[in-house]
Amino acid sequence: MDNGNNERIVGYFIEEAKEHLETIEKGILDLSSAVNDEESINELFRAAHSIKGGAAMLNFNSISKTAHRLEDAFKILRDDPIQTDQTLESLFLKAYDILQDLLERLQGPLGLSDDEGEQIMETAEPHFVELLNYIQQLADGEIPVPSVTSASVRASSPSLTAIPSDEVVSQVRQVLQQMLVIFKQDATPSNRQQLQTICDKLGQIAPTENGWQNLIKCAKQAIANPKHSYRLLAPVVIKEVKLAGDCLEVGKGSEIAPSQGLEQLAYSKLPQVLISVDPSIAAETISKIFNREQISKLVNLLQATH
Incomplete structure (x- = not known):
């Protein structure tokens, strides 16, 4: 297989894996509902399974193994519906972050070496053991106790807000779950107003953090623009607020x-369009959005930039 074909196949895998990652993130943020819905939990299981299979085919062993561990965790939830709690959601989100980090490294300019992947997996292994043990204890009807290591890390983390750090994260994720429920509905003026009210709640979580306040302001402004679809807004807003909460x-x-993407959504007067880096997919997207005259003008503009 020549390098061109190999790069193309890897590109397809990364694009597909990102879609599955989005499914997994949304499911974890709404885990309490997902575990009570057979189709939702099956969707999470299939997303992890698909990443595992694609990575194994391309010999990305660390990604395949990480996705496999998530798949095992979702399998327990699928076979034994349980009552979720905040600790379980935090453990799942940490596992998601590990998988996302591996994929982002793979997409980076240096790629993901086998040694780097194995090192990340070795560091992450205790976390996956804790996750699987915690789920199994919940499934067996026991009352699990978070590991001393995890508890001490959370307790020793410094916080720049008046609210304890673990409470900040809990509040952020609860509000994100409310936001996600609305994003799944039709984009009505009333719903947009509710989302803006939710942004106000987020702003109150860390009132003295200027960076946090600026990010929430941008999110609120982006949501207020009726030209932006929920399909465009949801992945950007949810991801950025979650990552900012992790920083807190x-x-x-x-x-x-x-x-930059969120700022563009916040202050742009025109609707935004997300286009894949793959030329064939980008062409298909453009053909669905613009008419022939607009496409002709776009081609002329692109030619003029060379």
Whole structure:
């Protein structure tokens, strides 16, 4: 297989894996509902299974093994419906972050070496053991106790807010779950107003953090633009608020800042369009959005930039 074909196949895998990651993240943020819905939990299981299979085919062993561990966790939830709690959601989100980190490294300019992947897996293994043990204890009807290691890490993390760090994260995720429920509905003026009210609640969580306040302001502004669809807004807003909440948890509020993409959504007067880096997929997207005259003008503009 030549390098061109190999790069194309890896690109397809990354694009597909990102879609599955989005499914997994949304499911974890709404875990209490997902575990009570057979189709939702099956969807999470299939998403992890698909990433595992694709990564194994391309010999990305660390990604395949990580997705496999998540798949095992979702299998327990699928076979033994349980009552979720905040600790379980936090454990799942940490597992998701590990898988996301591996995929982002793979997509980066240096790629993901086997040694780097194995090192990340070795570091992450105790976390997956804790996750699987915690789920199994819940499934067996026991009252699990978080590991001393995890508890001490959370307790020792400095916080720049008046609210304890673990409470901040809990509040952020609860509000994100409310936001996600609305994003699944039709984009009505009333719903947009509810989402903006939710943004106000988020702002109150860390009132002294300027970076947090700026990010929430951008999110609220983006949501207020009726030209932006929920399909466009949801993945951007949910991900950025979640990551910012993680920064608050470990006392890194000074590092919080809205991405360029969120700022564009907040202050653009025109509807935004997300286009894949793959030329064939980008062409298909453009053909669905623009008419022939608009496409002709776009081609002329692109030619003029070369």
